[in-house]
Amino acid sequence: MTGHPTVQLYRSLLCEARRLPHPHLRDYWRLRIQGVFRRNQYLRDEHILQRKVARAQKDLKFLRRANSGYDVLAFERVLDHAYGRRGTMKYELIKPLVDAPPLPPMVPRVPNSNPPASTPIFDAIVSSNAGRASRQKPIKSEALSWPPNLPVRDEEELKIFGPVPKRREVNARKKFFRIQKDYVYPPLDMEDNSPAPPASSEPSSHDAPPLATPLSDRDKMPFSGLGMQAEVLKLAGLGWVKQPWTSEAQEGQNEAERHVEKMPTRFLRRRYASLLRRLPDVSKRVDRKGKTVYDVGIPKGAIGADTIKPLPFASNAHISWWWGLNKGKEEANDVEDEDEYEDGDDDIEEDIDDWDSEEPGEELTTEAPPSG
Numbered sequence: 001m002t003g004h005p006t007v008q009l010y011r012s013l014l015c016e017a018r019r020l021p022h023p024h025l026r027d028y029w030r031l032r033i034q035g036v037f038r039r040n041q042y043l044r045d046e047h048i049l050q051r052k053v054a055r056a057q058k059d060l061k062f063l064r065r066a067n068s069g070y071d072v073l074a075f076e077r078v079l080d081h082a083y084g085r086r087g088t089m090k091y092e093l094i095k096p097l098v099d100a101p102p103l104p105p106m107v108p109r110v111p112n113s114n115p116p117a118s119t120p121i122f123d124a125i126v127s128s129n130a131g132r133a134s135r136q137k138p139i140k141s142e143a144l145s146w147p148p149n150l151p152v153r154d155e156e157e158l159k160i161f162g163p164v165p166k167r168r169e170v171n172a173r174k175k176f177f178r179i180q181k182d183y184v185y186p187p188l189d190m191e192d193n194s195p196a197p198p199a200s201s202e203p204s205s206h207d208a209p210p211l212a213t214p215l216s217d218r219d220k221m222p223f224s225g226l227g228m229q230a231e232v233l234k235l236a237g238l239g240w241v242k243q244p245w246t247s248e249a250q251e252g253q254n255e256a257e258r259h260v261e262k263m264p265t266r267f268l269r270r271r272y273a274s275l276l277r278r279l280p281d282v283s284k285r286v287d288r289k290g291k292t293v294y295d296v297g298i299p300k301g302a303i304g305a306d307t308i309k310p311l312p313f314a315s316n317a318h319i320s321w322w323w324g325l326n327k328g329k330e331e332a333n334d335v336e337d338e339d340e341y342e343d344g345d346d347d348i349e350e351d352i353d354d355w356d357s358e359e360p361g362e363e364l365t366t367e368a369p370p371s372g
Contacts, residue, residue: 005053006037006053009053009056009057009060010033010037010056012060013033013056013059013060013063014030014033014034016060016063016064016067017029017030017033017063018030019067020063020066020067020078021268022235024082024228024231025078025079025082028081028082029063029078029081029082032081033059036052036056037056040052062074062077062078063078066078069267070267072271075267075271076271076274076275079271079272079275080275080278083188083228083232083275083279084186084188084223085185085275085278085279090186091181093186093187093188093221093223094122094181094184094186096119096221097118097119097121097122097125097184097186098116098117098118098119098122098181099119100117100118100119101117102114102117103115103116103117106166106169106170107166107167107170110167113166113167113170114170115169115170115173115174116173116174116177116178118177120292120294121190121282121294122184123141123144124282124294124295124296125184125185125186125187125280125282125294125296126138126139126144126180126183126184127139127140127141127144128280128296128297129298130280130281130296130297130298131184131185131187131280131282131296132183132184132185133183133185136183139180143176147172147173147176148176149172149175149176150164150168150169150172150173151164185278185279185280187221187279187280187281187282188221188223188224188228188229188279189221189223189224189225189226189228189229189282190221190224190282190283190284191281191282191283191284192283192284229279229281229299232272232275232276232279233276233299233301235268235269235272236269236272236273236275236276236301237269237272237273237301238300238301270303273301273302273303274302274303274304276298276299276301276302276303277298277302277303277304279299279302280296280297280298281296281297281298281299282294282295282296283295283297
């Protein structure tokens with residue numbers, strides 16, 4: 001990939017990556033473009049080269065649409081790649097969630113018959129609505145022990161067909177586990193609310209060397225402690241504190257710092273708020289029974305198809321206006337009821353007058369007419 005058209009395409013991609021609004025987006029797409037072109041710079045197969053160039057041209061088009069400022073889908077795709085909602089980074093973030101000790105093989109003397117193993121964090125994310133795509137329903141906890149793609153046989157079917165073959169069960173479990181990984185949104189960070197372990201006494205010179213402490217669930221996550229979740233919250237317009245802008249502070253800042261501190265536009269705020277829907281909020285705690293529980297929820301301020309925007313709190317002025325409006329409606333309804341009552345009295349008097357004025361031969365009878 002050293003020809004002139006390829007170099008021009010490479011420069012155009014880097015130019016569009018530099019136009020992205022925030023530093024994390026610019027750094028991610030710059031490193032991604034450079035890595036792809038460096039891996040394929042000595043490629044000699046013309047067929048594969050044409051496919052790579054076509055892919056790069058496609059990325060250039062959607063980067064231009066994302067920088068246009070009005071294409072929602074293109075900019076959300078840029079965010080999804082940069083924050084690990086799709087692509088290679090997504091599966092790099094999922095790896096710690098499924099890093100569990102292997103289970104024993106289900107088929108004796110067959111080493112590849114191990115069922116897939118997962119961690120409690122992954123099971124909590126799969127079973128929640130916040131950690132999955134909005135169009136995919138969360139699975140039930142029973143599906144983790146017996147996947148829905150396996151038949152459930154009662155006693156009659158067991159007598160006729162027998163149990164499910166172990167080889168089929170292993171394949172069904174692996175397929176179900178692989179599909180769930182595609183639907184899951186991995187978290188960027190985790191809040192640990194569990195109590196800290198008691199402090200150990202100082203070791204003496206005769207004690208054995210301490211063993212290496214295992215990594216916690218939060219330390220296993222690649223982006224833990226980097227503040228990426230807080231950065232997305234800030235760019236979504238949540239927790240933004242307007243700084244006092246004085247002439248002294250303006251003189252001490254350059255143009256780049258002013259660009260960073262500028263409040264994002266409404267388009268960018270809504271795009272990052274929609275990204276929050278795809279960033280599950282995971283917290284770890286210990287319940288009353290001493291069992292570790294992982295809570296998965298949707299961050300505050302996220303927008304999406306399945307999110308509900310809370311109503312704002314009413315102030316004293318709003319409450320007084322509401323009571324005054326209801327009081328006026330009640331008075332108007334009372335006046336209407338009085339008018340209807342007076343009109344009803346007039347109708348009754350007219351009916352009585354008509355009844356008195358009827359002739360005596362026109363009385364109603366309940367007898368049946370004579371048959372012909």
